[in-house]
Amino acid sequence: MSRQITASTCCYCGVGCGVLIEHDGERILGVSGDPAHPANFGKLCSKGSTLHLTGDLNARALYPQLRLGKALARGRSDWDSALDHAANVFAATIAEHGPDSVAFYISGQLLTEDYYAFNKLARALVGTNNIDSNSRLCMSSAVVGYKRSLGADAPPCSYEDLELSDCVMIVGSNMAYAHPVLFRRLEEAKARRPQMKVIVIDPRRTDTCDLADLHLAILPGTDVALFHGILHLLLWEDWVDRDFIQAHTQGLPELKSLVRDYTPQMVSQLCGISVEQLQQCAEWVGTSPSFLSLWCMGLNQSTAGSAKNSALINLHLATGQIGRPGSGPFSLTGQPNAMGGRETGSLSNLLPGHRDAANAEHRAEVAAYWGVEQLPQNTGLSAIELFEQMASGKVKAVWIACTNPAQSMPDQTAVRAALQACPFVVLQEAFHTTETAAFADLLLPAASWGEKDGTVTNSERRISHVRKAIPAPGEARSDWAITVDFAQRLEKHLRPEHSSLFAFETEAQVFDEYKHLTSGRDLDLSGISHAVLDAIGPQQWPFPTGAREGTARLYLDRAFPTATGRAQFVAEPYRAAKEQRDARFPLTLITGRLRDQWHGMSRTGTAAQLFGHVSEAVLSLHPDELRRHRLQPGDLVSLKSRRGAVIVPVSSDDSVRPGQAFLPMHWGDRFLKGGVNTLTVPAFDPLSKQPELKHSAVRLEPAQLPWHLFALIEGDVQQNFETLRQLCETFSYVSFSLTGRERPALLIRAASASAPDPQLLREIDQCLGLNEGPVLAYDDPRRAIGKRVRIEHGSITAIRLAGETLARHWLQNLWQEGRADEQLRRWLLAPLSAPPGNANAPTAGNSIVCNCKNVSQSVIEAGIAQGLDLQGLKRSLGCGTQCGSCVPQIKRLLTAQAQPVAINP
Structure with missing residues (x-):
C-alpha cells in the first residue's frame, strides 16, 4: 500500500504535541512533529519522536483472556463470552452487596470519549461514585488549588506566556525531562530576552536548573514555608498590587496574620536556603512586570499538596499577576488527557462539566440530563481508599483501564495484596506485559496510540482531535467501545425495562452528548465537535456555541467563578511531610523522572533506543553519603523503607544533597525486582487525596551478594x-x-x-x-x-x-x-573472567547523550577535545539539533572540559 500521513497527537505528557503518523494503512512506519499544531509547532521530544518504535506486537494484548479462579491460568476467550461473564459477575456482586461493592479505576491516558462512557456507566447505570483515575496520583492537588483559590479547575494561561513572561518560577518540576518541548520553548525565549528571570525550586540540581538565574534547593516538602516567606517579604516591601487585592480578592487579612511569623530567618532555616536567596526570589517575583509559575509533581504529590498549590497561587493574587499575558499560575499536566478526565468528572469527587459529586444541585442536573432518577450520594473512593477497601473485602469487583496500579501506586506490597484478594479484577489494557496484568481475571485488549479516534485536552486547555491511522491489532478495540458494549450487557441485568443509556455508535456521538453537560459552565465547550476541530484545528476552552476561536487566557476581566466573584487567599500553615528522617531511616528518598522513559514504561519499555541514556535503576547519592556508608559507585545496596525494600546499585551524584537519595520512579517490578514503589508512602493529602509519592524515609544496607x-x-x-x-x-x-x-x-x-x-x-x-x-x-x-x-x-x-x-x-x-x-x-x-587490559573500564562514556542522533558521551567529549563548542558539536555531530533534550548535558560536558587541571608542583 502507498505511504500515508495522518495528523494526530502524542500519547505521552500533557503538552499535547501534534504528530504526523506515517503509515501504510496497516503499520506505523514513522512519526514527526506537526508544524501546524500550536502546542509544539513541529517539535517533539525523544519519547514522542520514537513512538513508531514502541509498537512491538509481542507486548500487545491481542484477544480477551479469562480465568475462572485465581489459581488458574487465563485462557483465550471471545468478546461475547468475556463481556457476558463480566456483566454476570458485576450484576451478581451488585445484587448481593450493593453498587458500592464494585469500582472503576481508569487513566489520564484515556480519550475524553472513553472517560465519559466510564462515568456514565459507573454513576448512571451502576449507581456508584467509586470511579477514580490515576490522575489522583498526578493532578488532584492542582484541582483543589485552582478551585479553592480561583473558583474553578481552570489553568488560566497559554503556552505563549512562556515567551512573554519577565519572571518564570518553575517549582517541583524537572521540566527539561518531564515537558521538554515546553522547556525548549522557554529556553529559546530566554536566549532572545536574556533579561528574563528564571527561578527553579527543586531539592535536586536537575537539567532544568541549567537555565536558572536562581536555584533554590529547598529541603523536600518545605514549599509552603517558602511561599509564605516570599509573601512575607512582598508585604513587607510593599511589592503587592493593592488595587487588585482590594477589588478582586478576599481573605488577605487572615493570610497576612499567618505569614507574619514566616520571617526570612525562620524560612531560611526551615527550607535550607540562604536569606539572600529568599530575598532575591521575592524581589524578582514582586518587581517583575509579569510573573508566571509552572509546577508539576513536586508540588502535587504531597500530604500538603493542596496547601502548596494554594500558597503558590497566593503569590499571584498578592501581586495581581493573573489574567494578563506572561502571568499566572500554570500547572503542567503529567498525562496526555488528565485534563479531559477532570472535565468529564473522572475523579470520585467530581461530575462532568466541573461539577461536584457532593453537590445535590449538581447531581440533579446530571441525572436529569442522563434521564435517570438520581445519582449516588455516597462519597466515592479515591485511589488509595479503593485499594484499601479491595484488601478489606468491601470492594469485590474492580474494572481497571489503561493504567498499571501494580507499578504506579505507593506501598506496592499492600497494593498487590489487594489485587490478589479481590475476587474479580478486569484489566482493559493495550499491553499484556504490565505488572497489573498478572492479577487480571479478565484481560480485555484495548486499542492504543495510532489505532483509535477521539479527543484530548492539554495543559493549556487546548482540545485536539486524536485520529486513527491504522487498525488495532488482533481483536483489540477502542476503550469507549468496550465500555459501551459492557454497559449494554449490564443494563439487561440492572434496568431491563428501560431504553439504553448507551446508544452510541461512534466516538463523535459520545463527544456530542458529553459537550452539552459543559454548556454555560466555566469550561463551556458546547461549540466544539470532531468536525469543528477538523475544520479549524485544536482549540482552547471555553469555546461556547457560536464561537469562532478558543479562549487563550482566563480572568482577563478579573471576575472569578466563586460565590462572590472574588479570588480567595488561602491561609494554611506549613506542615512537614508525613514521613521524616530519623535514626532508623536517616535518608530522604526523592523520586522523579528520566529523560527518555515515561511513567511505568509499559510503552517506552518496549523500545531499546530509549534505554540508551539510562539503562537501569540506580540510586543517586551525594559523594559524602557514599563515603559515609563506605560504598563505591556500582555497589549493590538494600534500600529499605518502613514498607519494603529493593536492591539497587548506587552512583555518586552531587546534584543530590547529603541526607537525600534519588531514584527514578519508572522502574516497576518488571524491570527491577520489587519496583521503586515498594518503598513509597501511601499517606495522602486530606483534601485532594493525592499520595506523597515524592518523599519517604529510607536507609541503606550493603547487599552481600557475591x-x-x-x-x-x-x-x-x-x-x-x-x-x-x-x-x-x-x-x-x-x-x-x-x-x-x-x-x-x-x-x-x-x-x-x-x-x-x-x-x-x-x-x-x-x-x-x-x-x-x-x-x-x-x-x-x-x-x-x-x-x-x-x-x-x-x-x-x-x-x-x-x-x-x-x-x-x-x-x-x-x-x-x-x-x-x-x-x-x-x-x-582463561581461569579468571577479567577482560584484556583495561577493556572493561566503566562505560559511562558510552552512554547515549543524544538519543535522536545516537551520539554517545565519548564521541561528544572527543569533539570537545578537538575544540568544538556547542554550535560546532551541533553542526559536526548533529547532537542537540532535534528535540534538544540533550543540550543541558552537553553544556555540562563543555564546562567540565573547560575547567583547568591542577598540576602538582
Whole structure:
C-alpha cells in the first residue's frame, strides 16, 4: 500500500504535541512533529519522536483472556463470552452487596470519549461514585488549588506566556525531562530576552536548573514555608498590587496574620536556603512586570499538596499577576488527557462539566440530563481508599483501564495484596506485559496510540482531535467501545425495562452528548465537535456555541467563578511531610523522572533506543553519603523503607544533597525486582487525596551478594523477557533493560548470596540459546563461575556470565561493534573472567547523550577535545539539533572540559 500521513497527537505528557503518523494503512512506519499544531509547532521530544518504535506486537494484548479462579491460568476467550461473564459477575456482586461493592479505576491516558462512557456507566447505570483515575496520583492537588483559590479547575494561561513572561518560577518540576518541548520553548525565549528571570525550586540540581538565574534547593516538602516567606517579604516591601487585592480578592487579612511569623530567618532555616536567596526570589517575583509559575509533581504529590498549590497561587493574587499575558499560575499536566478526565468528572469527587459529586444541585442536573432518577450520594473512593477497601473485602469487583496500579501506586506490597484478594479484577489494557496484568481475571485488549479516534485536552486547555491511522491489532478495540458494549450487557441485568443509556455508535456521538453537560459552565465547550476541530484545528476552552476561536487566557476581566466573584487567599500553615528522617531511616528518598522513559514504561519499555541514556535503576547519592556508608559507585545496596525494600546499585551524584537519595520512579517490578514503589508512602493529602509519592524515609544496607549474573540476548525481546523474568525470580537482585538500536537486545543483571542450582542456569541458557550451536563455553564448578558466548556470522548474539561479571562491559562493547576477535577466545579459556587490559573500564562514556542522533558521551567529549563548542558539536555531530533534550548535558560536558587541571608542583 502507498505511504500515508495522518495528523494526530502524542500519547505521552500533557503538552499535547501534534504528530504526523506515517503509515501504510496497516503499520506505523514513522512519526514527526506537526508544524501546524500550536502546542509544539513541529517539535517533539525523544519519547514522542520514537513512538513508531514502541509498537512491538509481542507486548500487545491481542484477544480477551479469562480465568475462572485465581489459581488458574487465563485462557483465550471471545468478546461475547468475556463481556457476558463480566456483566454476570458485576450484576451478581451488585445484587448481593450493593453498587458500592464494585469500582472503576481508569487513566489520564484515556480519550475524553472513553472517560465519559466510564462515568456514565459507573454513576448512571451502576449507581456508584467509586470511579477514580490515576490522575489522583498526578493532578488532584492542582484541582483543589485552582478551585479553592480561583473558583474553578481552570489553568488560566497559554503556552505563549512562556515567551512573554519577565519572571518564570518553575517549582517541583524537572521540566527539561518531564515537558521538554515546553522547556525548549522557554529556553529559546530566554536566549532572545536574556533579561528574563528564571527561578527553579527543586531539592535536586536537575537539567532544568541549567537555565536558572536562581536555584533554590529547598529541603523536600518545605514549599509552603517558602511561599509564605516570599509573601512575607512582598508585604513587607510593599511589592503587592493593592488595587487588585482590594477589588478582586478576599481573605488577605487572615493570610497576612499567618505569614507574619514566616520571617526570612525562620524560612531560611526551615527550607535550607540562604536569606539572600529568599530575598532575591521575592524581589524578582514582586518587581517583575509579569510573573508566571509552572509546577508539576513536586508540588502535587504531597500530604500538603493542596496547601502548596494554594500558597503558590497566593503569590499571584498578592501581586495581581493573573489574567494578563506572561502571568499566572500554570500547572503542567503529567498525562496526555488528565485534563479531559477532570472535565468529564473522572475523579470520585467530581461530575462532568466541573461539577461536584457532593453537590445535590449538581447531581440533579446530571441525572436529569442522563434521564435517570438520581445519582449516588455516597462519597466515592479515591485511589488509595479503593485499594484499601479491595484488601478489606468491601470492594469485590474492580474494572481497571489503561493504567498499571501494580507499578504506579505507593506501598506496592499492600497494593498487590489487594489485587490478589479481590475476587474479580478486569484489566482493559493495550499491553499484556504490565505488572497489573498478572492479577487480571479478565484481560480485555484495548486499542492504543495510532489505532483509535477521539479527543484530548492539554495543559493549556487546548482540545485536539486524536485520529486513527491504522487498525488495532488482533481483536483489540477502542476503550469507549468496550465500555459501551459492557454497559449494554449490564443494563439487561440492572434496568431491563428501560431504553439504553448507551446508544452510541461512534466516538463523535459520545463527544456530542458529553459537550452539552459543559454548556454555560466555566469550561463551556458546547461549540466544539470532531468536525469543528477538523475544520479549524485544536482549540482552547471555553469555546461556547457560536464561537469562532478558543479562549487563550482566563480572568482577563478579573471576575472569578466563586460565590462572590472574588479570588480567595488561602491561609494554611506549613506542615512537614508525613514521613521524616530519623535514626532508623536517616535518608530522604526523592523520586522523579528520566529523560527518555515515561511513567511505568509499559510503552517506552518496549523500545531499546530509549534505554540508551539510562539503562537501569540506580540510586543517586551525594559523594559524602557514599563515603559515609563506605560504598563505591556500582555497589549493590538494600534500600529499605518502613514498607519494603529493593536492591539497587548506587552512583555518586552531587546534584543530590547529603541526607537525600534519588531514584527514578519508572522502574516497576518488571524491570527491577520489587519496583521503586515498594518503598513509597501511601499517606495522602486530606483534601485532594493525592499520595506523597515524592518523599519517604529510607536507609541503606550493603547487599552481600557475591554471586553475579549477566546476560544479553538478541532477537524476540518480549518473549525472552517474560520467560527469563520467571526464571530469575529466585535471585535477590534482578534488573532488566533493553539495548541497541538496529539490533535490539535484552540485558539482565542479577545477584545472589550463593550460586543457584545448576539446573536453573541450564534453563536460563536454554532460553538464551546457549545450550547448543556455535557457543563458546567455559566452566569452573569449584568457583561457581561459568561463561557462555554465542557467535553467529562473526558476531556475538548472546552472552551469559555466571559467578562474577567483570567482563560484562567489554563483551557488551564487542556485541555493539558486531565483532568477536581472537582476544575473546583467549579470555574465555582463561581461569579468571577479567577482560584484556583495561577493556572493561566503566562505560559511562558510552552512554547515549543524544538519543535522536545516537551520539554517545565519548564521541561528544572527543569533539570537545578537538575544540568544538556547542554550535560546532551541533553542526559536526548533529547532537542537540532535534528535540534538544540533550543540550543541558552537553553544556555540562563543555564546562567540565573547560575547567583547568591542577598540576602538582
